[in-house]
Amino acid sequence: MSSTSNTTVSTAGPPSRRNTELAMLVFAVLVPVLAYANVGLAKDESLPAGMLGYGLGLGLMAGVAHLVVRRWAPYADPLMLPLATLLNGLGLVLIWRLDQEPEITRPALGGPMAADQLLWSVVGVALFLGVLIFLKDHRILQRYTYISMVVALLLLISPMIPGLGDEVNGARIWIRIPGLGGLQPAEFAKIVMVVFFAGYLMVKRDALALASRRVMGIYLPRGRDLGPILAVWGVSLMILVFETDLGTSLLFFGAFVIMLYVATERTSWIIFGVLLSASGAVFVASTNQHVGDRVENWLNPLARINDGVTETAQVMYSFGSGGLFGSGLGQGYSRLIGGIAAKSDYILATVGEELGLAGMMAVILLYALLIERGMRTALAARDPFGKLLAMGLSGAFALQVFVVAGGVTGVIPLTGMTMPFLAQGGSSVIANWALIAVLLRISDTARKPAPAPAPSLDAEQTQVVRA
Amino acid sequence: MxxxxxxxxxxxxxxxxxxxxxxxxxxxxxxxxLANHEDNRRVRIEQFAHPRGDIIVDGEPITGSVETEGSDFRYARTYTDGPMWAPVTGFASQAFGSNLLENVEDDVLSGTDDRLFFNNTIDMFTGEDQRGGNVVTTLNAAAQEAAYNGLLEAGQGDDTAKGAVVAIDPRTGAILAAASTPSYDPSSFAGNGESDSEAWTALDKENDPDDPMLNRALRATYPPGSTFKIVTAAAALENGRVDDIDESSQTEYDNPFQLPDSTTEISSQAGAACDEPSMREALVLSCNSTFLGLSHDVGNEEMISTAEDFGFNEEQFLPVRAEASVYPEDDDPGNAMAGIGQASNRATPLQMAMVAAAVANNGTLMEPYMVDELVAPNLSTIERHEPQELSQPLSPENAQLLQEAMESVVSEGSSRDAASIDGVRVGGKTGTAQNGEGNANNPFAWFISYAITDDGSPVAVAVVVEDAGAERDQISGSDLAAPIAGDVMRAVLDGEN
Incomplete structure (x- = not known):
């Protein structure tokens, strides 16, 4: 933490670490550009034509983001922006790489997607900049606690509205906006919902924590305090039943339980939460065909269905064929997974096959690092709302990473969510850039040197009297 | 918090x-x-990603590779004279897997064999595409052609004869010919398109009762009939039951012969001529009574032991797997019947060629093999087969006695015109094996033979012709099978000179 490496900060406060961020950003841009070249060389034995434009585009995006952070959030965490940029860049390369496979890039499947994804990434970064510039203090969000709740619920319900919602692969998690294409509202609801939880728990934490009876060593919450947790559980279950979206419901409920535990410091909430989610999951898995199939698929990943090789099996073969070091970018066969899912839900299979176990662990650790920075921000935050918000956002992010990566690799049954930043999908990349922006805002506030004490009005008045 | x-x-x-x-x-x-799971398509993509190595006969490839479009498999297999060579090459299909040599030697042919690692590494640095190695076989194109054409001609009218021919070089065990009819063209389903699928389905046993994909030379077992009398004679000689093939007192049995513990009487086609034959006469006339009696006297245990010395009761690996022939443990009547190649006695054409080869090679049976050499793409040898002795079913003296008897079969018997060759010692044995309960179906016509020159025996052959559509009484080893054996032997001898 030597301050000699800093040039922009007064020696009085902690180092801003902006130059560290800049250096890391150079890597975060360079790595995907080299990966891009690698794909081109492997596929056509020539550097891809769009390489310069792609590199400049990514570099420009990162550069502008860096300058805005330098100006508007100078004390923000130095690693989050480079990590997000690297993951986003790698995701673009992987999608472009899969675009080179004609079988999964037919017009019926939506054609090539890298260009659109780049556009969405630009929109995402623009939103990121907007949040940093216009959200001067994260505590402003606390004012919108109940509005957030309403917005989040509307977003969650929207796929169920006839005419607006759209069912894809048995899950109702999309809405279709004419002229704009599909949108996954749950990705945005994730952030808005965490804002609501943070605001609500901030106010109610004392009541939830202190008013409880002690039975057999654990604190049982009062009946009326159980209300909110049961309500969130109910909403999660409804998402599960009506939208058959295992991932989103797990994400919401999990994030809520984490925040509840952090707010109240009561272990009993965890026990209740685990019991409720377990019973909900078992109930839905045994009654809902779609979820039941997923569980069956998870237990026997290689089993043939209707004499065909399943997507799950294809994903496992991708991982197995990748082995330790992978086939090299552009030289794998993850297109065998078929359809558009290779670019979205199963993008990790391409990572596993072409970059191998080594690349897979590296990518997982990139996510781990991003989550760790988020948690650190929560610890460093000075206000309870900021702590809860940062904890909720990074917790939700962690759960999402686990649910998706765990689903694809077979730790848990597969769910219909996408890997943040890496996978194809506009909603995901935009929402996650916004999430990073909020975390950066909180960390900037946390690490900013405390303002000089305001001059006391009393003292001034006294002086006036004396004069 | x-x-x-x-x-x-x-x-x-x-x-x-x-x-x-x-x-x-x-x-x-x-x-x-996971990487090698059968459902993992990468395995086959890799298999067809490079031109496969070739299977070589007489220095010429009988296979090829052609680049294809519109599929994730880059190369498809082609075959020269596919139906003729199918019992040797097998098939390597993009859609339906592979068998026989294409399957057993796949590592070398597809270039993934560890021993090709050095080669592949060099190719990688010189920028050359990975190539497969070649499999050099022991087969003799002229003999194979004689065998395959002979089988085709044995058919009557529009019917294709069902049958098989195996020829061996008795001195080394090298397989010279392995033909089977009806056959199929492995090129017809080498790809993975619609037409390949149709061809494959049409060849299926359920759709084609002739079962053209069955490799009759190596994987079908038949009752060997009278050709098995050579094994029974060998057992009698080796056990000292007979030591003079011209002394009729050593082979005296009731004719017709009543099976032990049974009222069933078995007669001989030659009738009264078989009343008091010597072993030589009994073989020439194919007397059932003599060999039923000899098999009974030698006993089941010793019969099994001799049969196993000839290769029975064990699968052979050439390295392509050949079905095991069977000489089972049996009761007395069963054992007597097995001694004339009936009852539960079953043999592959390969097995009966091995019997003839062991006799021709003075009692030493060489291990049969069909791959001479595995060759890397740069033409260096990866592996070479050294001829190996499998067993010694006969002493050289007894083998020479049997040779004399078998040569009398050809010179004095009905197969003289078809099988004898000027200036060469030819020995043989005909067989007409009963087929089905009470001989209800057409019999199997057999002929096994060998030729001996001054350089030892260059060829031994076994021919079997199933239901050829011929009139019943015309079916006999000497009419249907012996001419094919003669042609194959002549083809080999022509090549020797």
Whole structure:
């Protein structure tokens, strides 16, 4: 933490670490550009034509983001922006790489997607900049606690509205906006919902924590305090039943339980939460065909269905064929997974096959690092709302990473969510850039040197009297 | 609030740890199993990603590779004279897998064999595409052609004869010919398109009762009939039951012969001529009574032992697997009947060629093989087969006695015109094996033979012709099978000179 490496900060406060961020950003841009070249060389034995434009585009995006952070959030965490940029860049390369496979890039499947994804990434970064510039203090969000709740619920319900919602692969998690294409509202609801939880728990934490009876060593919450947790559980279950979206419901409920535990410091909430989610999951898995199939698929990943090789099996073969070091970018066969899912839900299979176990662990650790920075921000935050918000956002992010990566690799049954930043999908990349922006805002506030004490009005008045 | 937050952080760390453990499990521990799983299409994509090496006969490839479009398999297999060579090459289809040599030597042919590693590494640096190695076989194109054409001509009218021919070089065990009819063209379903699918389905046993995909030379077993009398004679000689093939007192049995513990009487086609034959006469006339009696006297245990010395009761690997022929443990009537190649006695054409070869090679049976050499793409030898002795079913003296008797069969018997060759000692044995309950179906016509020149015996042959559509009484080893054997032997001898 030597301050000699800093040039922009007064020696009085902690180092801003902006130059560290800049250096890391150079890597975060360079790595995907080299990966891009690698794909081109492997596929056509020539550097891809769009390489310069792609590199400049990514570099420009990162550069502008860096300058805005330098100006508007100078004390923000130095690693989050480079990590997000690297993951986003790698995701673009992987999608472009899969675009080179004609079988999964037919017009019926939506054609090539890298260009659109780049556009969405630009929109995402623009939103990121907007949040940093216009959200001067994260505590402003606390004012919108109940509005957030309403917005989040509307977003969650929207796929169920006839005419607006759209069912894809048995899950109702999309809405279709004419002229704009599909949108996954749950990705945005994730952030808005965490804002609501943070605001609500901030106010109610004392009541939830202190008013409880002690039975057999654990604190049982009062009946009326159980209300909110049961309500969130109910909403999660409804998402599960009506939208058959295992991932989103797990994400919401999990994030809520984490925040509840952090707010109240009561272990009993965890026990209740685990019991409720377990019973909900078992109930839905045994009654809902779609979820039941997923569980069956998870237990026997290689089993043939209707004499065909399943997507799950294809994903496992991708991982197995990748082995330790992978086939090299552009030289794998993850297109065998078929359809558009290779670019979205199963993008990790391409990572596993072409970059191998080594690349897979590296990518997982990139996510781990991003989550760790988020948690650190929560610890460093000075206000309870900021702590809860940062904890909720990074917790939700962690759960999402686990649910998706765990689903694809077979730790848990597969769910219909996408890997943040890496996978194809506009909603995901935009929402996650916004999430990073909020975390950066909180960390900037946390690490900013405390303002000089305001001059006391009393003292001034006294002086006036004396004069 | 910081204490629970630290716990949550630890929990998230555990989630990440679970992911890391899992990917290590999948991509390291399970990797090989998943990478080579039969449902993993990459295995076959890799198999057809490079031109396969060729299978070589007499210095000429009988296979090829052609680049294809519109599929993720780059190269498809082609075959020269596919139906003729199918019992040797087998098939290597993009859609339907592979068998026989294409399957057994796949590592070399597709270039993934560890012994090609050096070659592949050099290719990688010189920028050459990976290539497969070649499999050099022992087969003799002229003999194979004689065998295959002979079988085709044995058919009557529009019917294709069902049958098989195997020829061996008795001195080394090298397979010279392995033909089977009806056959199929492995090129017809080498790809993975619509027409390949149709061709494959049409060849299926359910759709084609002739079962053209059955490799009758190596994988079908038949009752060997009278050709098995050579084995019974060998057992009698080796056990001292007979030591003079011209002394009729040693082979005196009731004619017709009544099976032990039974009222069934078995007669001989030659009738009264078989009343008091010597062993030589009994073989020439194919007397059932003599060999029923000899088999009974030698006993089941010794019969099994001799049969096993000839290769019975064991699969052979050439390295293509050949079905095991069977000489079973049996009761007395069963054992007597097995001694004339009936009852539960079953043999592959390869097995009966091995019997003739052992006799021709003065009692020493060489291990049969059909791959002479495996050759890397740069033409260096990876592996070469050295001829190996499999067993010694006969002493040289007894083998020479049997040779005399078998040569009398050809010079004095009905197969003289078809099988005898000027200036060469030819020995043989005909057979007409009963087929089905009470001989209800058409019999199997057999002929096994060998030729001996001054350089030892260059060829031994076994021919079997199933239901050829011929009139019943015309079916006999000497009419249907012996001419094919004669042609194959002549083809080999022509090549020797």
């Amino acid at each position: 910081n204490k629970p937050m630290r716990r949550v952080a630890v929990f998230c760390g555990l989630l990440i740890l679970a992911l890391l453990v899992r990917v290590n499990w999948v991509q390291f521990v399970q990797a090989d199993e």
